[in-house]
Amino acid sequence: xxxxxxxxxxxxxxxxxxxxxxxxxxxxxxxxxxxxxxxxxxxxxxxxxxxxxxxxxxxxxxxxxxxxxxxxxxxxxxxxxxxxxxxxxxxxxxxxxxxxxxxxxxxxxxxxxxxxxxxxxxxxxxxxxxxxxxxxxxxxxxxxxxxxxxxxxxxxxxxxxxxxxxxxxxxxxxxxxxxxxxxxxxxxxxxxxxxxxxxxxxxxxxxxxxxxxxxxxxxxxxxxxxxxxxxxxxxxxxxxxxxxxxxxxxxxxxxxxxxxxxxxxxxxxxxxxxxxxxxxxxxxxxxxxxxxxxxxxxxxxxxxxxxxxxxxxxxxxxxxxxxxxxxxxxxxxxxxxxxxxxxxxxx
Amino acid sequence: xxxxxxxxxxxxxxxxxxxxxxxxxxxxxxxxxxxxxxxxxxxxxxxxxxxxxxxxxxxxxxxxxxxxxxxxxxxxxxxxxxxxxxxxxxxxxxxxxxxxxxxxxxxxxxxxxxxxxxxxxxxxxxxxxxxxxxxxxxxxxxxxxxxxxxxxxxxxxxxxxxxxxxxxx
Numbered sequence: 073x074x075x076x077x078x079x080x081x082x083x084x085x086x087x088x089x090x091x092x093x094x095x096x097x098x099x100x101x102x103x104x105x106x107x108x109x110x111x112x113x114x115x116x117x118x119x120x121x122x123x124x125x126x127x128x129x130x131x132x133x134x135x136x137x138x139x140x141x142x143x144x145x146x147x148x149x150x151x152x153x154x155x156x157x158x159x160x161x162x163x164x165x166x167x168x169x170x171x172x173x174x175x176x177x178x179x180x181x182x183x184x185x186x187x188x189x190x191x192x193x194x195x196x197x198x199x200x201x202x203x204x205x206x207x208x209x210x211x212x213x214x215x216x217x218x219x220x221x222x223x224x225x226x227x228x229x230x231x232x233x234x235x236x237x238x239x240x241x242x243x244x245x246x247x248x249x250x251x252x253x254x255x256x257x258x259x260x261x262x263x264x265x266x267x268x269x270x271x272x273x274x275x276x277x278x279x280x281x282x283x284x285x286x287x288x289x290x291x292x293x294x295x296x297x298x299x300x301x302x303x304x305x306x307x308x309x310x311x312x313x314x315x316x317x318x319x320x321x322x323x324x325x326x327x328x329x330x331x332x333x334x335x336x337x338x339x340x341x342x343x344x345x346x347x348x349x350x351x352x353x354x355x356x357x358x359x360x361x362x363x364x365x366x367x368x369x370x371x372x373x374x375x376x377x378x379x380x381x382x383x384x385x386x387x388x389x390x391x392x393x394x395x396x397x398x399x400x401x402x403x404x405x406x407x408x409x410x411x412x413x414x415x416x417x418x419x
Numbered sequence: 420x421x422x423x424x425x426x427x428x429x430x431x432x433x434x435x436x437x438x439x440x441x442x443x444x445x446x447x448x449x450x451x452x453x454x455x456x457x458x459x460x461x462x463x464x465x466x467x468x469x470x471x472x473x474x475x476x477x478x479x480x481x482x483x484x485x486x487x488x489x490x491x492x493x494x495x496x497x498x499x500x501x502x503x504x505x506x507x508x509x510x511x512x513x514x515x516x517x518x519x520x521x522x523x524x525x526x527x528x529x530x531x532x533x534x535x536x537x538x539x540x541x542x543x544x545x546x547x548x549x550x551x552x553x554x555x556x557x558x559x560x561x562x563x564x565x566x567x568x569x570x571x572x573x574x575x576x577x578x579x580x581x582x583x584x585x586x587x588x
Contacts, residue, residue: 253542260538261423261424262421262422262423262424262531262534263422263531263534263535263537263538264538265534265537265538265541265562265566265569266566266569266570268538268541268542269541269545269562269563269566272541272542272545272546273545276545276546276548276549384432385423385424385428390432390435390436390439391436392432392433392435392436392440395424395429395432395433396585398421398424398577399577399578399579399580400580400584402421402573402574402577402578403574403578403580405569405570405573406567406570406571406574408570409563409566409567409570412563414563414564414566414567415560415561415563415564415567416564416567417564417565417567417568417571418561418564418565418568
């Protein structure tokens, strides 16, 4: 892989006198893609030596993929966000859209500045407030950016090909819920009554409509970087899509509960995260909306992940990771029960 | 409860990964031998899990019957041995009969079929509830209370990620 990367970089930089790859190593950077860190040493013709820290993200074989997402779409999106907003995202430097060089689709990202380790931040309430407020503002900026600028070609209208209709809010919500129910047979490695109940219940309890926007799709505590009092990078955009902006808030609320990293409560201005976000975006968000979108987003994000588990349980492949992920499904169920206000068990 | 994958299926996935992912990385002969021992022990657990409760229940009754028979056979006999046997038979008789357990595969199959029917019922119940049917609402609440129990039991019987999610981020 290291040699392939070096050859690929030489091909991308024909004007360079030499390109070397140093410090190459695979990293545990998520379940969905194979991720490698490397430092490209580029020797220019004038003798100048440039060092560039890179992340190589390559798709796993499709039958094992936790999420089937497009490197081409992610590559375009990162560069469009950089062009049209002030949201800090890593530059996507090079793309191998069809896997001509790396065997499977891959992209090379610059390493964004900042840290994702929140331990120090959580111990410093003032800094936590500043960073969480900045994160809220970055999210508000994403959700107030004209979606036609970020998605001029419709790559993000239904990026996973699930039959999602973004022609209106109502159509979007209904087509998603239809997909959840239709897809149940693809995820039910075992009967999963709580998830099926959530899908059946959601269609009868839709929140108020708001304009559709480009949403991050996995907006959560482990997907941003910070330095000092500022957010320096929002990463992992592979689930971005046109959707209801409250999905990102619901997922943040859901994940901060699961990870015990409370960013939303740290925002104080305008009465807190929801108030500040609503003031900046003009999108009203109630606690009830947050509860709805915790379930909605967990269902949307969970669908391909649990489908990958089912393929493992059905014997399509033999990866251990997918059996391990069943643990996450187990722990999600009582969370769904609590958010949906399930009654206590009978004696 | 999780009916698929079974405990044996989960163990099989660990055995496969040990051979496919770990063994090629193992350098020392001692570690390779230990890994093969682990395979044997895991196979033993895999075989034991679906059988032991059913076999134990069945054998409790078999032992109890034999002890009872021995007590009856030496009911009027004299001597230390006969008296010891009667005492052992009396003690065994004091234990209630053990209800027989279905074979695991059969119980698992029944549980799964009922779980599928139970899950399918949620769609019409939700539709009736949203249409204002009070009976459906009350039953949906009872279904949800049961699902809540199921979630709690799954956490107790299956959840083991006490140290959090490993290998992400």
